[in-house]
Amino acid sequence: MKKLKFFYFLAICSITLSLSAQENYFPSEDKWEEKQPSDFNIDPSAAIEFAKNNEYSESRDLRQAILKGFEHEPYHEILGPTKRRGGPAGMILKNGYIIGKWGDIDRVDMTFSVTKSFLATTALLAEQQGLIDSFDDKVKEYVWDDIFEGPHNSKISWEHLLHQTSDWSGQLWGGFDWADRPSSSQNIDQWRGRELKEPGTSYKYNDVRVNVLAYSLLNVFREPLPRVLKNEIMDPIGASTTWRWYGYDNSWVTIDGLKMQSVSGGGHSGGGMFINTKDMARFGLLYMNDGSWNGKQLLTPQNISKAMQGSNVNEKYGYMWWLNRGEGNWKNVPEHVFYAAGFGGNFIVVDKENDIVVVTRWLDPSKMGEFMNLLYQNL
Known part of the structure; x- marks a missing residue:
């Protein structure tokens, strides 16, 4: 009788585990x-009504919105493609099912710094495939030109670039690192002559350094990053064929005798990821499921967990994903929530514990916390 009860117990456990695995x-x-x-x-x-009624207020002509948004930066110019944007749009997923949507979710639009989370994903793939032994390695060991030469830049690791704590110094594609989001209290001579911070000791959101990461990964893969992302992630998750990932007009390089474009990590100067809402939601769903898509492990749970760890100098920022913790987080929203965020109110929000993914397009970014509060008040 005891053996029979034990077998019943095993059968129930097996059914429970099976149902749990198929839940999403x-x-x-x-x-x-x-x-x-x-x-x-x-x-x-x-x-949803709040998102519809709180559209990002700047022009739908994104070229004009970009020039206005970054007009305080010396030498800033548009180097890559832009596109006139659509209106507010978004999706809310629960356990993978659509439970809310608004706007044109098939429209392809710029997504700005949400691109950074796609870029970080290619870095995870490079580590998984053994192209990078460890994110603690110095990047100069993998990139053999002079971009990481010198007493300062030679100390920079992959993790420093992913956490935006490298303080890499230099110029790439015509952009100076010191001219990206400078403090308004400094003049140009002060920006140029600033004291460099030891890599890993200071956080600075900086698109030039993000583009250095993209260039470094191109040197590692030795094929265009959009092709890597398409083959390893976007095709397996059933994304459409409409998304595009651009660099700049002047960011073409020769790798193994072939011309390749080094893509940008955002649309700060044009370019970056152009994508529809549904494909963004698929990407969020992959992360919600710890890198697994319908039984196929595309990203390891260990790497995703590592990507969601903040640095010693910024607990709110993982590997180019924002973490809802610390000062200034979304109140009444769980601290385990993480998200990709881009100019103009583009977000991919992931809540693994509650099996929720939220995508917003062109929602006033200053209203995002209020939007999230409305959603979580009604869970």
Whole structure:
């Protein structure tokens, strides 16, 4: 009798584990199932109405919006493509099912610094494939030109670049590191002559250094990063064929005798990831499921966990994903939530514990915390 009870116990455990493993739904390439929010005791209607009514206020002509947004930067110019944007759009997923959507979710738009989270993903792939032995390695060991030469730049590791703590010094594609988001209290001579910080000791959000990471990864893969992302991530998760990842007009290099474009990590000077809302949601769903897509492990859970660890100098920033913790976080939203964020109110928000993914397009970024509060009040 005891043996029989034990076998019943094992059978129940097996069924429970099987149901748990199948709990999250994965959309096919041509079909994405929707469910009523009430099936999950959620009411996202107030948050959706809020998103519709709080559009990013700057011009839909993004070329003009970019020039205005970064007009305080010396020598700033548009180097890559731009595109006139659409209106507010977004999706809310629960367990992979669509429980809310608004706007044109098939429209391809610029996504600005959300691109950085895609770039970080290619870095994770490089480590998984053994192209990078360790993110603690110095990048100069992998990139053999002079971009990491000198007593300062030679100390920079992959993790420093991923955490934006490198303080890399130099010029790339015509952009000076010191001219990216400078303090308004300094003049040009002060910017140029600043004292360099030891790599790993100071955080600075800086697109020039992000582009240095993209260039370094291109040297490691020796093929264009959009092709790597397409083959290893976007095709396996059933993304559309409409997304594009651009660099600058002057960011072409020769690798093994072939011309390749080094892509940018955002749209600060044009370029970056152009993508629709649904493909952003698929990408978020991959991260929500610890890198697994319908039984296939595309990214290791260990690497994703590592990517969501803040640095010693900024607990809010992982490997180019923002972490909802510390001062200035979204109040009443769990601290385990992480997100990709871009200019103009582009966000991919991931809550692994509650199996939720949220994508917003062109929501006033200053209102994002209020939007998230409305959503979580109705969970």
